Amino acid sequence: MAGDDGAAPAAASRPTGGRPVAGGAESRTAASWPPADGSVVCVGETMAALAPEPPASLDTGESLRLSVAGAESNVAMYLADLGVSAVWLSALGDDPFGRRVRTAVAAANVDVSGVRSDPHRPTGLLVKDPGPTGTRVHYYRRGSAASALGPELLDDPRLGSAALVHLTGVTPALSASCRALVERALATPRADRAHAISFDVNHRPALWPDGTAATVLRDLADRADIVFVGLDEAQHLWGADLDAGGVRELLPRPRLLVVKDGGREATAFGDGPEVTVPAPHTEVVEPVGAGDAFAAGFLAGLLRGGALTSALRLGHITAGSALRVTGDHGPLPDAATVERLLGLTEGAWAARA
Known part of the structure; x- marks a missing residue:
């Protein structure tokens, strides 16, 4: 959390005795803060x-490119790109699409050993339709393998050594069992959690019955340790006149709240003064996936123990990699370039906006 200089505080001392988990592994009884050693498990x-x-528009395009898309696996892949140990937990159909997804995520150096193959349900499918006012997304995911996920997934032994578990607001919209999974993950009081929990609101209106998303997503987000939300989606969910400070008033409990204002700036709220970092100018090819990339960059910066300013900058840098490609996962700048950008003076960084 931010102090007066925007730096994250040293991790608090916590008991490290453990409750046993499957496979004989030991788990911490309480998470350190900020999260330090351990993997990030994305569910x-x-x-x-x-x-x-x-x-091009689907109406006029001549060919389609096959890729993979998922908010949580996007975060896992970018975390792996940034040198963070990342695990993805989910379920896929026992079909060609499922095998394609598994191979693609594993190729990004993400641990996919906990992903279940479902012989009875298909892998979900989405189709992007770019247009002059933005990209529409058509989902074909009802009854998918992942929609059958439930709270028992949280018994996976890979969570025993996790520093952080990453969830999004997409999952509770998929089914009653998926919502129960997220509810269980957030049910443990913060002081008693074995790992920190980050939650990206990631509101997808097409997945929610009318009138239900605002209350559910606000309740879930306010129970997490780290929350990401776009200002535009917060305004859509909770009030058109909200600014970043107003979002913090609505979500006062997370240790860290990050409000992303499109391509303009991102603001982090912690214990100290809010920290705002402008977004560098980026030529946008396709915006879908940029929010996931930002979350991964911010989390990687936090796990490095850097100041909130540095974590926000790394979020912007990582988001730029997604904005410049048609898929959700684009190449990062080389490590030397990333470090140079993180080391810019405030004025030099602002000049890039």
């Missing part, structure tokens, strides 16, 4: 994705 659905290539 949620990933689908096969089709998009016109080159970018």
Whole structure:
């Protein structure tokens, strides 16, 4: 959390005795803060994705490019790119799309050993439809393998050594069992959790019955340790006149709240003064996936023990990699370039906006 200089505080001393988990592993009885050693476990659905290539409307495009798309696996892949040990937990259909998804996520150096193959349910599918006012997304995921996930997934032994578990608001919208999974993950009081929990609101209106998302997502987000929300989605959910400070008033309990204002800036709220970092100018090819990339960059910066300013900058840098490609996962700048950007003076960074 931010102090007066925007730096994250030293991790608090916590008991490290353990409760046993499957496989004989030991788990911490309480998480350190900020999260330090250990992997990040990302939980949620990933689908096969089709998009016109080159970018064009589905009405006029001549060919479709096959890739993979899932908020949580996007975060896991970018974390792995940034040198953070990342695990993805989910379920896939025992079908060609499922095998394609598993291979793609594993190729990014993400641990997929806990992903279940379901012989009875298919892998979900989405189709992107780029247009002059933005990209529409058509989902074909009802009854998918991941929609059958439930609270028992949290008994997976890979969570025993996790520093952080990452969830999004997509998962509770998929089914009653998926919502129960997220509810269970957030039910343990913060002081008693064996790992920190980050939650990206990630509101997908098409997945929610009318009138239900605002209350559910606010309740879930306010129980997490770290929350990400776009200002536009917060305004859509909770009030058109909200600014970043107003979002913090609505979500006062998370240790860290990050409000992303599109391509303009991102603001982090912790214990100390809020910290705002402008977004560098980026030529946008396709915006889907940039929020996931930002979350991964911010979490990687936090896990490095850096100041909130540095974590926000790394979020922006990582988001830029997604904005420049038609898929959800684009290449990062080389490590030397990333470190140079993180080391810029405030004025030099602002000049890039």
